[in-house]
Amino acid sequence: MMSSQEIIKVGMADLNTAVYPDILTTLGLGSCVGIALYDPVARIGGLAHIMLPDSTQIKNNSNKAKFADTATIILVEEMIKLGAVKERIVAKLAGGAQMFAFNNANELMRIGQRNVAAAHSILEKLGIKVIASDTGENYGRTIELYTEDGRLVIKTIGHGIKEI
């Protein structure tokens, strides 16, 4: 590990970018989704922690990082500013869990699933391929995106650590 390596935290409804050798992380993803983007040639990464699927469904949508659609678009723009090339960017997704097993699976309780679907849909629109994902289930996830090689490390409580 290089000593100059920085770990950049991304909060809820927040996004950020990083250049090699830095690491992007977001802690305790529940029904929110972590959208991790990576340009393997420029070794530039981007991470968004989105809460809701669609900015057009919500009146108060000034915080672009809160929504799958607007967050992804901004994240790609920010990465391009740093030297990433859109055609090279690939995506990995994590999160979108259903934390509480409500029987009457109402709209709110299925929000995780809807967030994942929205992330897939905007990435497809932008022509960005989702090369790996770890979504759904009923547990929280902490994720780390390494700009070294684009690996996404997923940590959980009681469901192990994995790398995608």
Add this chain to the structure above:
Amino acid sequence: MQNIDMVDIDKLNHLHLDILKEIGNIGAGNATTALSKLINKKVDMKVPKVNILEFKNLADILGGPENPVVGVLLDVSGEIEGMMMFVLEQRSAHTLVNILMERDIHHISEFSEMDISALNEIGNILASSYLSSLSALTRLMIVPSIPHLAFDMAGAILSVPAIEFGKVGDRVLLIETEFAEGIDRVVGYFILIPDIKSFKKILSSLGVSV
């Protein structure tokens, strides 16, 4: 455009916040009495806090986004809508079931099905007594759902109410009350998260205009 039934969180004044604090005081007061009877020990309660937090700082109240906690969530419907959560840090949850099951206080293993079921029921009893005192105070009908339990990272558990607030704004208002059972150090939180439309109802039921 602001819906007329909604209250802008940022425009609540000191009087409003004091009233919400008092709700936390009465609700949690009843709930800690119920807990005290249940475990036959003295339980102390701290002064409730009304927190208005940005999403990114939300999990800090529970020891950071990765801190393992047990959360019992009840959906609240009726004349007040929202969520009620009862949260215990992992260690406190173990201690509490140990007291209840008459095991050694320091016994720590994975939660058994029986433990989970006991925690669920504790959450249910406490949250219900919180809500029934709130209902008596405001004379508003409050119907809690059956309880749902999750043991996971604080951030992941709090994402559920946070998303609900995310639909209308960029902050979360919660009425938080910490309680502690002195000797064995059980520390937990009651968190009442009224739906944005319910603030006005709660405040007007108590004769305060918003």
